[in-house]
Amino acid sequence: MPESGSVGSVQWSALFERVDDYNLSLQGRIRKMLVSAILSGHLPPGTPVPSSRELARALGVARNTTVFAYQQLVVEGYLESRERSGHYVARSMAGQQAATHAAPAAEPPPRTGVDWSGRLVFHPFSQRNIVKPAHWQSLPYPFSYAQFDAKQFPTAEWRECCLRALSVLDIRMWAPDLIASDDPALVEAIRNQVLPRRGIWAEDSEIMVTLGAQHALYLVATLLIHDHTVVGMEDPGYPDARNIFAHRTSHLVPLPIDEDGLIPSPALGECDYIFVTPSHQCPTNATLSMERRVALLELASRTDGILIEDDYETENRYDGHPSPALKSLDKHGRVLYIGSLSKSFAPGLRLGYIVAPRELLIELRALRRLMIRHPPAYLQRAFALFISLGHYHALLRRLSQVYAERAQVLQEAVHAHLPEFSGRPIHGGSSWWVEGPPDLDTDLLAQAALKAGVVIEPGRVFYQDPRSQDHRHIRLGFSSIDRNKIAEGIAALASVVEQSFR
Incomplete structure (x- = not known):
């Protein structure tokens, strides 16, 4: 691209068409086009850009659109305005641009042939997945x-919550690093509005937000499962849970399923942990009967076992009466309860939670801090509003x-x-x-x-x-x-x- 910014020397309309992000406004697309040209080095510092009138004519947009785009780029330091002369690429951009005209790089050094496969301690890519x-x-x-259904996504309601989360007071709550904590508003919403519908009552100190239910499973497996641990898995069952546990132990016991869910068998008593999806068994959709729930809890107490309950899709009972969570029947702290907040309508949001005894949750928070510190606090605040305003249910x-x-x-x-x-x-x-x-x-x-x-x-x-x-x-x-x-x-x-x- 020539160094002149005139309409005649630069194919602005062609550049504009290349900005294919049609979610942006016209003004946003113009800004993206100019920023890209500046940062790539095609418009060096000091280069004049067309007048707002010229550019508007070249792009076929209203002049006000280009005026506002230029004003914003001046505020952000990409352009500078010179009185009675127009707009130029800011001199401060020197050194921040890609070296598009630099001399060709020297020949790359020969590859050393590192055997990465031999260095791996784990081969997750080789696992069987959906x-x-x-x-x-x-x-x-x-x-x-x-998977996501755009027609069912509550666009207006979610946008309302996202905008509310951008208020001055809310920003002051979520912008700081929470370190190992969660947004208290989301924890409160889970404790008071989500869990009671499942018959679960928990303290704030027993609830932790995760990046989806799968993240919660990985945290639990990392803390509690070692080489000799025996884990019972529904068979057929959830492949990702199976893969997570298989990373920690080779002692996975397949547990058969029928129309009433997990079948009672002597193999249950051999397990240190039992992973179960009682509300809607994955993948058969069977609901674990009340008789079997009680028997499973009694077995866990008798054998010092722990039940890991993945309670996904629990609200999607067509008769309007979701079955009680296994956790709601737990009298002895034998159930670790894992849930998803976003799976039902937007799995890309990746929000879930775990309910566990405070003693264990302290360690789970410390482990999560090593991995991600905490899920994005802005997203937590927006979802807290989504629940508290009644949109979620x-x-x-x-x-x-x-x-x-x-x-x-x-x-x-x-x-x-x-x-x-x-x-x-x-x-x-x-x-x-x-x-x-x-x-x-x-x-x-x-x-x-x-x-x-x-x-x-x-x-x-x-x-x-x-x-x-x-x-x-x-x-x-x-x-x-x-x-x-x-x-x-x-x-x-x-x-x-x-x-x-x-």
Whole structure:
């Protein structure tokens, strides 16, 4: 780019088109364009930029738009205004620009051939995980579990809370480093509005905010599980929890599941810790019966065991009556309770919490400090407002109704188009665990379905044994697919089954 900033010598309209962030206002895009040109060195210090009138004409925008953009860039030190001369790239930008015209760099030193694989003490990439295509949102039939649905996101309510969190008083609360603490407003909201609905009563000192439930599981595993620890895992069960625990111990005991959840068995008594998803078992969606909950708690007391309760999707009971948390029945402090705040409507927010005895929570906070200090305090404050103003539970009630409608459509569509597939009736949650015919390989089905724009989750990854012979289950999520696309998507899946597996 020439060093002159005139409209004739610089293709400003072409540069403007390259600023493809259409979430920005016109003024924001102009500022981004100029800042990029300045910092990249294409507009050196002292270079004149077009008058606001010239630039407005070149870009086809109102002159006030360019005037305000220039004014803001002057305030931020990128431009300087010279009386009766116009605007120039500020001389103070010297030394802050990329060396775009520097001499070619010398030949890079030869690679030393470091064997990083041999240095690793852990190979997380080799673990078995749920895999979703990177472009799943652009596909027509995303039966992906626990994914974002833009149509259901409470944009106005969340924006209100974010703006309120930017008040002067709120900024003074969240801007300082909290070190190992949390936003007291969010802890209070969890204690007074979230936990009581699950029958749980806890003190502030027993609650800690995490970057989602998975972060809480990692903290617990790091503190409590060592090489010889025996951990009981639901089988099929949550792969990420299994992988977290497998990083700490090789003694993972698979525990079978039926329509009432975790099955009582002698293997339970051998476990130091038992990971359980009682409200909506992952992935079968079964609810642990009250009889089994009581028996599990009695077993933990008798054997000095600890139960790790992941209580996700608990609010999504279509009958409006969520089952009581295992923690609510705990009389002896045997349950570590983990919950998610953001999974239901915006998993990208990554907010969760853990309820544990104060003695353990002190150590959990100290460990979290070593990792991240604390989750972003601004996000905590915004979410505290979201809960306290009633938006959170209003959203959960609405989602429960939406999911109930989608579940009904999904079940009817599968019965109509895939009669050889079956699953237990859906009473809550946002997914359906479905069993196909005996000769079906759902890993191959998922690959073939993807080519038809249908995203499904094959079930083998949920089993602890990678050689599991269970090759006919799939999990169909319906949190991110429009109700009107469900039947069409199942028909497309049926077509794949017909063409490739019959």
